[in-house]
Amino acid sequence: MRYxxxxxxxxxxxxxxxxxxxxxxxxxxxxDKNTLVVQDLLTERAETAPIGExxxxxxxxxxxxxxxxxxxxxxxRKPVRRYKQGLNQENLLVKPVLKAEGRRMGRINFHSKxxxxxMLGQYPSVEDAFQSARNRxxxxxxxxxxWAVGTHDEELSLVFRGEVVGFxxxxxxxxxxxxxxxxxxxxxxxNV
Numbered sequence: 001m002r003y004x005x006x007x008x009x010x011x012x013x014x015x016x017x018x019x020x021x022x023x024x025x026x027x028x029x030x031x032d033k034n035t036l037v038v039q040d041l042l043t044e045r046a047e048t049a050p051i052g053e054x055x056x057x058x059x060x061x062x063x064x065x066x067x068x069x070x071x072x073x074x075x076x077r078k079p080v081r082r083y084k085q086g087l088n089q090e091n092l093l094v095k096p097v098l099k100a101e102g103r104r105m106g107r108i109n110f111h112s113k114x115x116x117x118x119m120l121g122q123y124p125s126v127e128d129a130f131q132s133a134r135n136r137x138x139x140x141x142x143x144x145x146x147w148a149v150g151t152h153d154e155e156l157s158l159v160f161r162g163e164v165v166g167f168x169x170x171x172x173x174x175x176x177x178x179x180x181x182x183x184x185x186x187x188x189x190x191n192v
Contacts, residue, residue: 003033003051004033005033006030006032006033008033009030009033009036009051010030011083011084012083012084012085013027013030013036013054013084013085013086014027014028014029014030015027015028015088016084016085016086016087016088016110017041017061017086017087017088017110017111017115017116017119018038018054018055018056018061018085018086018087019054019055019056019057019060019061019119020038020049020053020054020055021053022055023040023041023042023120024040024041024042024061024115024116024119024120025038025039025040025041025049025054026038026039026041026111027086028046031048033051034050034051034052035048035049035050035051036048036049036051036054037049038054040116041111041112041113041115041116041119042113042116042117042120056085056086058077058087061087061119062118062119062121062145063075063076063077063092063115063118063119063145064118064142064144064145064146064161065097065118065123065142065144065145065146065148066094066108066114066115066117066118067114067117067123067142068108068112068114070138070139071096072096072097072139072140072141072142072148072150073094073095073096073097073108074094074095074097074161074162075092075093075094075108075115075118076092076093076094077091077092077093078090078091078092078093079091087110087115088110089109089110092108092110092115094108095162097140097148097159097162118145121144121145123142123143123144123145124141124142124143125143126143126189126190128141128143129141129142129143129148129149130143130149130168133149133150133151133156133168134156136151138150139151140159143189144189146160146161146185146189147159147160147185147186147189147190149168152164155167156168158173158175158186160179160182160185160186165179165182166179166182166186173186173190
């Protein structure tokens with residue numbers, strides 16, 4: 001994309017998260033209309049980035065489950081028509097998943113490390129997620145962007161994008177009959 005001026009770049013990109021070199025980066029400054037100053041969300045290392053190499057395609061920075069301490073959220077992009085590009089507070093929708101009664105949930109910032117880990121697909125392994133859920137060390141443990149295992153009504157459950165869609169048996173998992181269409185997605189997530 002071409003920008004008219006340095007001010008145009010600031011208006012559209014500053015204080016938003018973009019992908020650069022396949023890493024989630026916060027735009028912290030603008031040198032000129034062709035160069036950004038970006039900071040890696042996970043390492044917090046800053047560097048300059050030529051604007052032509054910045055990836056603004058939302059599908060290249062997918063969201064999903066976000067783990068912030070003991071809390072688990074589901075993050076999605078809102079389809080808003082604004083002048084801002086990249087991920088920012090205006091186009092980020094975050095909702096708590098299987099929230100325990102009486103427990104306060106924190107607020108997720110669009111440039112947090114947990115958002116960066118979700119964009120990179122960094123989740124516990126399937127084995128670790130199931131083990132944590134069985135040991136009751138966590139109420140809900142994601143093992144992919146869309147899938148998690150957790151405790152719901154004192155039962156080990158499969159959770160797809162925030163909804164209970166199946167149960168965990170001793171040596172297998174079982175989807176609810178009305179959620180049969182999720183079988184292929186679950187198989188892919190379990191075999192990753």
